[in-house]
Amino acid sequence: MIFSHRSFRILVGCALALAACEQPRTQVAVQSDDFGDPVRIGQPPTRIVSLNPVTTEMLFAFGAGSRLVGRSQFDLWPDSARRVPDLGNGLQPNVEIVLGAHPDLVILYASQDNRPAAARFRAAGVSTLSLRTDHIADFRRTVQMLGAILRDSARARAVSDSVFRTLGRVRAATTNLPRPTVFWHIWDAPLITIGAGSFMTELVDIAGGKNVYADITGPSATVSLEDVARRDPDFILAGPQGVQKISEDRRWRIVRAVREGKVLKVDTVLVGRPGVRLGEAAVSLANLLHPGTLH
Numbered sequence: 574m575i576f577s578h579r580s581f582r583i584l585v586g587c588a589l590a591l592a593a594c595e596q597p598r599t600q601v602a603v604q605s606d607d608f609g610d611p612v613r614i615g616q617p618p619t620r621i622v623s624l625n626p627v628t629t630e631m632l633f634a635f636g637a638g639s640r641l642v643g644r645s646q647f648d649l650w651p652d653s654a655r656r657v658p659d660l661g662n663g664l665q666p667n668v669e670i671v672l673g674a675h676p677d678l679v680i681l682y683a684s685q686d687n688r689p690a691a692a693r694f695r696a697a698g699v700s701t702l703s704l705r706t707d708h709i710a711d712f713r714r715t716v717q718m719l720g721a722i723l724r725d726s727a728r729a730r731a732v733s734d735s736v737f738r739t740l741g742r743v744r745a746a747t748t749n750l751p752r753p754t755v756f757w758h759i760w761d762a763p764l765i766t767i768g769a770g771s772f773m774t775e776l777v778d779i780a781g782g783k784n785v786y787a788d789i790t791g792p793s794a795t796v797s798l799e800d801v802a803r804r805d806p807d808f809i810l811a812g813p814q815g816v817q818k819i820s821e822d823r824r825w826r827i828v829r830a831v832r833e834g835k836v837l838k839v840d841t842v843l844v845g846r847p848g849v850r851l852g853e854a855a856v857s858l859a860n861l862l863h864p865g866t867l868h
Contacts, residue, residue, distance in 0.1 A: 604718070607683035607705040608691060617724050618678035618700070622671055624663040625682045627706045629654055630848040631719055635728050643674040650842055650850075668693045678702060678722070707792055709772045712736065712847045732849060739852025740779055743859050746866050747781025753862055755782045756801055756830070758811035761818045763795045772847040780858035781866070782808070802827045808862065812841035837861045 604612045622643035623629040629648040632638055638653050645663030648654050660674065661667050664686045671679060671694070679694050681687045683705040691701045702722065704715050713733050720729025755777055757767040767773045768789030777784050785804040786796065809830045811819060816838045825831045839861070844854040856867050 604721070606701070606703045606718075608688060608703045610691065610695070610701060610703065612702055612718070612722070613700065614721050617722065618676075620674070620676045621678045621680065622660060622674055622676040623648065623680040624660070624666050624671075624687075625680055625704065625706070626650070626663070627682075627712075627846050627848040628680045628702075628704065628715065628719065629657075630846075630850070631716060631732070634732050634849045635719065635723060635725055637723055637725075642676055643671060666690050668697075672697055672699065680704070682706070706847050707771060709740070709775050709847055709851060711772070712851060736849060736852045740855055743852070743855040743867060744779045747779070747859055747863060750781045750863050750866070752781055752783045753807035754785045754805075755808045755810050755862070756785050756804070756806040756828075758809055758815040758819065759793060761815065764798060764801070765793055766796050766801075768792060768794050772851075773844065776844060776851070776855050776858055777810075777862075779855045780862055782858070782862045798824060798827065802829075806830050807835065809836045810839050810858075810861070811836060812845075813838055 604614060606612050619640055620642045621632065621637070621640045623632060623641060624645040626645065626648045629641070629644050630650060632641060633651050633653060638657075641654075641657045643660040644654055644657045645666070646659050646661055647663055648657070658674065660670050663682060664684055666687070668690055676699055678700045679702070681691055681701060681703040683703040687703060691703050694701045702718070704718065705711060706715055716729045716733045717726075720726045757773060757777075759765045759767060766786050767784065768791045769784070769787045770790055771792040774784045774787055785806045786794065806828070807830060809819065809828070816836055819825045819831060819836055830836065840857065843850055843857060859866050
């Protein structure tokens with residue numbers, strides 16, 4: 574999934590005027606995506622390839638799943654997405670295979686790895702939309718941009734408002750609770766964790782916890798097991814494979830949370846992307862860290 578790859582912070586403004594969403598269909602507004610490439614908002618696209626799980630989920634939430642003619646191998650939610658043709662990797666995609674789906678819009682994650690592909694799609698006459706989705710605030714911006722492109726700003730607002738209402742409910746429920754410290758286990762060799770530059774740290778905060786590596790400014794970083802033990806987290810959050818690796822590797826016994834059986838299994842598809850289930854992800858984390866808090 575996308576968060577397992579190295580993250581890139583592309584400081585490009587994406588100012589989207591909501592008024593543009595209400596312009597007549599014949600009028601073309603021009604915005605910029607996170608590569609600074611122009612995005613012409615005119616007639617809604619009818620053949621979309623989404624190589625970003627976040628935007629694929631959003632398109633289905635908008636009721637636009639029938640417009641999808643391709644996705645990445647990681648786009649597995651909702652179940653309807655599995656019926657969309659799998660066009661391979663979302664990073665450094667096979668341009669020829671994607672063009673073979675005859676899209677009128679290709680949506681990419683705004684990683685430097687995808688810049689060459691975006692340029693080739695545009696050279697072939699296909700519009701692209703490259704968006705960085707590293708923070709919860711990026712979710713709202715992405716929803717607004719897709720709403721403008723699909724000419725459905727009302728649906729975009731409804732999706733966004735629903736997510737942020739749930740996030741607000743979780744934050745309110747956990748505000749006055751003790752804040753246990755957590756370590757995010759993302760990858761094992763090398764050992765990779767999540768830093769302050771990721772929405773996953775924001776989710777932990779909303780859920781009533783504190784990331785022991787919140788002092789790392791980037792989205793992720795390689796750390797040592799000895800340093801994890803030194804920081805002494807109350808809990809470890811890991812996916813199913815991570816939980817298994819930790820339980821089988823006796824070296825992890827130097828970490829108190831492991832010795833005390835406080836390794837919590839998370840649904841990585843749910844919590845690993847800032848998509849339309851952000852609120853649900855926050856609820857799941859809050860119930861792991863503070864059982865019975867939310868229902």
